[in-house]
Amino acid sequence: MSDSHGHSHPHGQPHPFQPDIEDSALTHHQLLQLAVGELLMEKGIFTGDEFRRTLEDIDSRNPGDGARVVARAWVDAEFKKRLLADTAAAAAELGVDAGTIPIMTVENTPQIHNAIVCTLCSCYPRLLLGLPPDWYKSRAYRSRVVREPRAVLAEFGTTIPEDTEVRVHDSTAELRYMVLPMRPEGTEGMSEDELAKLVTRDCMVGVTLPDNPSN
Amino acid sequence: MSGPRFPVGAPVRIRRAWPPGHVRAPWYLRGRSGAICHIIGEFGNPEEMAYGRYDGPKLMLYRVRFRQVDVWPDYAGPPQDTLQVEVYENWLEAAGEEAA
Amino acid sequence: MRRHHDMGGMEAGPVDRAEHDYAPWEKRVDAILRLLSDPKRRILRVDELRRGIEDLGPGAYDELNYYERWIASISNLLIEKGVISIDELGRKMAEVEARHEAERAKGGRA
Structure with a gap:
């Protein structure tokens, strides 16, 4: 699920890579970032080594971690129970460090479809899914998904049956949310690794559903 | 430290108040009614x-369930669609x- | 009065699903915040970061991109808390800019 710059593109949609800043003049805010970073290191508030390790940690987080957790929950009912009770502890069983901000896994069922938003800022389960996509932080998504969730899901190509409850979680405070999608039909013979490949970032936010491999 | 004022299932309303400053109760839910669905903790x-004042008294945090039709006239x-929000x-x- | 960032339920256009990969400088902003707010340092809290972003006002919210808002808020907070002075920040920014321009000139790209 990873490409050359370590970022997962589960939908196969390449997006433009921003050139590094050495090629052009620095913007005011890029200057501010570099100056603040250097001053904090000069003052010993953090070391260059701590800074580098933090950057490596940010780069190492991607939706593949969340996908492994979901795939395990699909094949192991007892693991799923533990995941729903304590997401960080269950993720740790797979060697995934989900961090200290509590994450709540919400399960899709034939009766309930969950979707995640943060209308006030951009809270997101970063340690399980990596940095959020641009649309998650956009005015359009944040404004509309709490008021017309079915219309927003339709823009992602997702139609939820009329008799299913669409449940939108607005992460306003201390919890972060991850959606546990339903295992698609026709995947009975698949291995856990194969299943994990069906689990995209967007279906763990609840705006899409995992692909049915027979489609 | 005291226990939660509202039990799971209690009908609650987000207060109609509009103070300035940093607030985490979303504007679109002020004055709207729902029910406690989960007591998260303090x-x-x-x-x-x-x-910058980190050491004040803690607050109980809940998840509150709203019916979409009660939030948006x-x-x-369909009527079973809901919102769940931490308050x-x-x-x-x-x-x-x-x-309720 | 509704504040600008508090946008749930407002009218807005279709969701643009185009994405960009995070630039190195954006990840560096993220790393600075993670370090400043971690349990070892606790120099600032994410609540303060958010307050600082909200207080940039509606214009900045629309004109600056996501990590520009973050670094603007972080810088203001560090000044408020006396961690960094305005004077040293101004001098350091000039130094960084001069160094960067010298690098560009050397690379023949200036």
Whole structure:
């Protein structure tokens, strides 16, 4: 699920890579970032080594971690129970460090479809899914998904049956949310690794559903 | 430290108040009624921590379930659709049974 | 009065699903915040970061991109808390800019 710059593109949609800043003049805010970073290191508030390790940690987080957790929950009912009770502890069983901000896994069922938003800022389960996509932080998504969730899901190509409850979680405070999608039909013979490949970032936010491999 | 003021299932309303400053009760839910669906626990008050005061009394935090049709009178989807939102206890008041 | 960032339920256009990969400088902003707010340092809290972003006002919210808002808020907070002075920040920014321009000139790209 990873490409050359370590970022997962589960939908196969390449997006433009921003050139590094050495090629052009620095913007005011890029200057501010570099100056603040250097001053904090000069003052010993953090070391260059701590800074580098933090950057490596940010780069190492991607939706593949969340996908492994979901795939395990699909094949192991007892693991799923533990995941729903304590997401960080269950993720740790797979060697995934989900961090200290509590994450709540919400399960899709034939009766309930969950979707995640943060209308006030951009809270997101970063340690399980990596940095959020641009649309998650956009005015359009944040404004509309709490008021017309079915219309927003339709823009992602997702139609939820009329008799299913669409449940939108607005992460306003201390919890972060991850959606546990339903295992698609026709995947009975698949291995856990194969299943994990069906689990995209967007279906763990609840705006899409995992692909049915027979489609 | 005291226990939660509202039990799971209690009908509650987000207070109609519009103070300035850093607030985590979303504007679109002020004055709307729902029901407690989960008592999360006690956390620092963001309205204080946002200004650098980290050590004040903690606040109980709940998840509150709202029916979309109670939030948006013109909601376009079916009546079973819901919103679930985290709300600190200082923003909640008891609501009538009609909101449950 | 509704504040600008508090946008749930407002009218807005279709969701643009185009994405960009995070630039190195954006990840560096993220790393600075993670370090400043971690349990070892606790120099600032994410609540303060958010308050600072909200207080940039509606214009900045629309004109600056996501991590520009973050670094603007972080810088203001560090000044408020006396961690960094305005004077040293101004001098350091000039130094960084001069160094960067010298690098560009050397690379023949200036």
